[in-house]
Amino acid sequence: MSPTRTIAAVALRRMLRGRALWVGAIISTLPIGFAALTSAGRDSGIAEPGDVFGFVQLMLAVLPALFVASSIGEDIEDRTITYLWSRPIPRWSVLVGKLIATVPVIWLLSIASWCLASLAGGGQPTLESCLALALGGAALSIIAATIATLAPRYGMALTVCYMLFFDLPLGVMPAAIRYLSITQHDRTIADLSGLAEDSASSAAIGVVVIAGVWALIGLWRIRRLEA
Amino acid sequence: MSVVVADRCSKWYGQVLGISDVSWRLQGGIVGLLGPNGAGKSTLIKLLAGLLRPSRGTLTVFGENPFATADVRRRIGYAPEHERTWEELTALELVSVMADLAGARTPRSAAEAALAQVGMTSAMNRRVSGFSKGMRQRTKLATAIAHEPDLLLLDEPLTGVDPLARVEIIQGIRTLAAAGKTIVVSSHVLYEIEALTSEIVVIHRGQVLAEGNVYEIRKLIDRYPHRIRVECDRPRVLAAALAEAEHVARLELSRTGLMIETRDPDRCYDQLAEIALDREVVIASLASPDNNLGAVFEYLTSERRR
Numbered sequence: 001m002s003p004t005r006t007i008a009a010v011a012l013r014r015m016l017r018g019r020a021l022w023v024g025a026i027i028s029t030l031p032i033g034f035a036a037l038t039s040a041g042r043d044s045g046i047a048e049p050g051d052v053f054g055f056v057q058l059m060l061a062v063l064p065a066l067f068v069a070s071s072i073g074e075d076i077e078d079r080t081i082t083y084l085w086s087r088p089i090p091r092w093s094v095l096v097g098k099l100i101a102t103v104p105v106i107w108l109l110s111i112a113s114w115c116l117a118s119l120a121g122g123g124q125p126t127l128e129s130c131l132a133l134a135l136g137g138a139a140l141s142i143i144a145a146t147i148a149t150l151a152p153r154y155g156m157a158l159t160v161c162y163m164l165f166f167d168l169p170l171g172v173m174p175a176a177i178r179y180l181s182i183t184q185h186d187r188t189i190a191d192l193s194g195l196a197e198d199s200a201s202s203a204a205i206g207v208v209v210i211a212g213v214w215a216l217i218g219l220w221r222i223r224r225l226e227a
Numbered sequence: 228m229s230v231v232v233a234d235r236c237s238k239w240y241g242q243v244l245g246i247s248d249v250s251w252r253l254q255g256g257i258v259g260l261l262g263p264n265g266a267g268k269s270t271l272i273k274l275l276a277g278l279l280r281p282s283r284g285t286l287t288v289f290g291e292n293p294f295a296t297a298d299v300r301r302r303i304g305y306a307p308e309h310e311r312t313w314e315e316l317t318a319l320e321l322v323s324v325m326a327d328l329a330g331a332r333t334p335r336s337a338a339e340a341a342l343a344q345v346g347m348t349s350a351m352n353r354r355v356s357g358f359s360k361g362m363r364q365r366t367k368l369a370t371a372i373a374h375e376p377d378l379l380l381l382d383e384p385l386t387g388v389d390p391l392a393r394v395e396i397i398q399g400i401r402t403l404a405a406a407g408k409t410i411v412v413s414s415h416v417l418y419e420i421e422a423l424t425s426e427i428v429v430i431h432r433g434q435v436l437a438e439g440n441v442y443e444i445r446k447l448i449d450r451y452p453h454r455i456r457v458e459c460d461r462p463r464v465l466a467a468a469l470a471e472a473e474h475v476a477r478l479e480l481s482r483t484g485l486m487i488e489t490r491d492p493d494r495c496y497d498q499l500a501e502i503a504l505d506r507e508v509v510i511a512s513l514a515s516p517d518n519n520l521g522a523v524f525e526y527l528t529s530e531r532r533r
Binding site: 007 | 248273276277279297298299301303305307309311313315316320324325327328329330344370394520
């Protein structure tokens with residue numbers, strides 16, 4: 001097997017045997033409860049899709065920190081990374097392998113949560129909104145991986161802080177700076193931003209560019225890291 | 228060709244010294260890196276494993292820079308000092324993954340063979356999280372040898388292991404050396420190194436103080452009483468059995484163990500094994516604080532300055 005596949009396989013196995021998956025699954029049920037409560041409080045009996053999607057995005061702020069940042073940060077902090085780096089493998093394969101293992105789980109949890117929450121709120125999830133969550137989940141996972149390489153000890157906490165106090169607030173700013181926000185682009189792709197001037201394709205490119213810049217920082221960092 | 232060539236190699240962690248100006252050549256065989264905790268042994272081993280980059284100078288393994296050249300790491304087997312590993316995996320899974328990443332053609336059978344070599348066959352399907360210190364050390368050794376490397380780097384492989392595991396690990400390392408492997412093994416306990424090889428490199432405060440035969444160093448160390456900390460289920464029984472021994476200078480009891488100060492560590496280790504067998508005392512771990520070695524190194528350092 002290639003090193004990337006081997007690392008992905010072992011990361012997935014560890015995740016399936018660990019507690020993080022259960023915590024993630026519990027967190028994923030919160031939007032469903034939120035949607036059900038919101039729809040019950042409305043005369044129409046239908047929750048506002050933008051609100052439910054916003055709640056799922058809050059959850060998406062936590063899942064990459066829980067799965068990606070903690071996985072990479074713990075390996076560096078506990079020095080178990082020495083087992084990997086003393087092998088004849090390219091260092092990027094550690095990051096890519098872990099992302100290959102964790103991103104599908106994040107997709108599964110976030111999209112399932114959104115679909116069930118939409119139904120619980122009396123609405124219907126759209127294909128665009130599911131694609132937005134998939135693209136956003138992957139991009140936020142790359143950001144989480146990079147943050148974990150920059151500050152392994154605080155990778156998880158800093159990732160959550162970045163999502164909650166930078167990316168989410170930035171997305172609601174009435175200025176061009178909001179284009180630095182994955183959250184905002186996600187809402188545009190999902191057709192829930194309420195801003196007519198933004199197109200889904202330019203938003204998708206925006207997400208790819210932001211994630212690409214973070215990926216480059218992460219790859220540069222992992223090449224230089226010492227154990 | 229030399230297996231390892233270090234040329235005025237230094238490593239600094241910010242303001243903290245790892246190793247300083249080390250020039251060293253290793254041709255083959257077993258070499259013991261001896262020095263007190265914090266002397267720079269682990270830094271040197273990590274540099275050899277390609278985990279660290281020299282701050283100054285050069286270091287090559289098989290003619291290549293191990294930090295920059297991934298391919299040369301295929302020929303290196305590294306067992307780190309720390310105990311942490313992927314606790315969720317079984318020993319077989321862990322060693323298989325490591326063998327696979329190191330390029331073994333049949334990782335699973337290579338892992339099974341390596342685990343058998345370190346006496347872990349019966350426990351190989353158990354998760355690492357439930358392992359004792361000795362079992363962890365053996366598993367680490369298996370991860371290092373599974374891909375049949377030419378150079379083995381073992382960082383404190385005998386720290387904290389029980390007497391039986393100690394004997395087995397030493398035997399395992401000797402067998403590997405007999406098979407033609409070059410082995411670098413670090414320890415802060417001379418008696419551990421001595422059980423493996425007579426060729427040592429003495430490191431203190433990041434510098435190589437002495438290289439060569441172990442016997443001169445031993446003479447120096449024997450001037451100081453050697454301390455052995457034993458953790459066991461019945462320290463009082465152990466203390467009573469040892470109290471009469473001629474070589475014992477002092478005994479100090481605690482709730483979980485016993486600190487022995489001895490003038491003849493070899494005899495003391497032998498006697499401990501005998502007592503454990505005769506009186507059925509379960510020894511959880513043996514450790515040797517390096518205070519005495521530190522004193523010897525201070526002496527060597529002052530000799531060098533003169």
